Amino acid sequence: MTDTDPTARRSEAVRALVDRDPAGAADLYTVVGRGALAGLEAEATDREVLGADATYGGYGLRYLLLATFAYRAAGADRRASLRAREGNAVAADYASLLDSEAERACCFEAMGDFGAAGGLGDDGADAYERATELYREADDPDPLSRATEPLFEAVRLGAQQAARNTTHAFDWDDLHGSDPSSGDYLARRARVKRSRMPKVAETVSETGFLAPPRGTTEHNNAVYVCPDCGRSEVNWIAGIEVCLDCDVRMREK
Secondary structure (H helix, E strand, O other), rough: OOOOOHHHHHHEEEEHHHOOOHHHHHHHHHHHHHHHOOOHHHHOOOOOOOOOHHHHHHHHHHHHHHHHHHHHOOOOOHHHHHHHHHHHHHHHHHHOOOOHHHHHHHHHHHHHHHHHHHHHOOHHHHHHHHHHHHHHOOOOHHHHHHHHOHHHHHHHHHHHHHHHHOOOOOOOHHHOOOOOOOOOOHHHHHHHHHHHHHHHHHHHHHHHHOOOOOOOEEEEOOEEEEEOOOOOOEEEOOEEEOOOOOOOOOEEH
């Protein structure tokens, strides 16, 4: 963070991923996650994350999860485990703080993500199972609106970035289903993640690579080309032009 840009470290973390420096990205994401939990970084800036804006604490979970995955990519499994346990503890604290059953379910969903990312044995599967139960008990009357709230968005986005450009990637409809009126719209999140996130963690660890997030994109761009694949599929993120498919910096034609 700087005096003028609370997203500066987050952008630096993204650039580190693109430049194949997962250890550097992991450290940066750790600081961003902790800063978000203090109401000082990224989407949580100036929010009362243990008060009226508690759902914005989800962004702290998002970046601690990405730190966990980035440490896995760097081969720093002990640090990944420690970061996962840190995130798990924060998610458990929020589960005791937030008011609704759906919000508590989302916290358990996040705990499942940390269990999978950090290789915490059965902890992840158990948390996903509890999340599924709580989502069903909540029976939220407007699950689509609920899914777009800050906590739910943050818990979706971290996992979705980790899975991006792997064979286990998922989009919004994969995660929720296509019918917002379905009583399973939120519960499906935990079930899908339970089946995919452990495989995502294995892939990140084996390849040594965590993908950057998807930003603003353009197909067949007239200015930039990927030096690896020769295509012009641009992902604008963190102030740079990145190949949407190869996740490397693009060059001008």
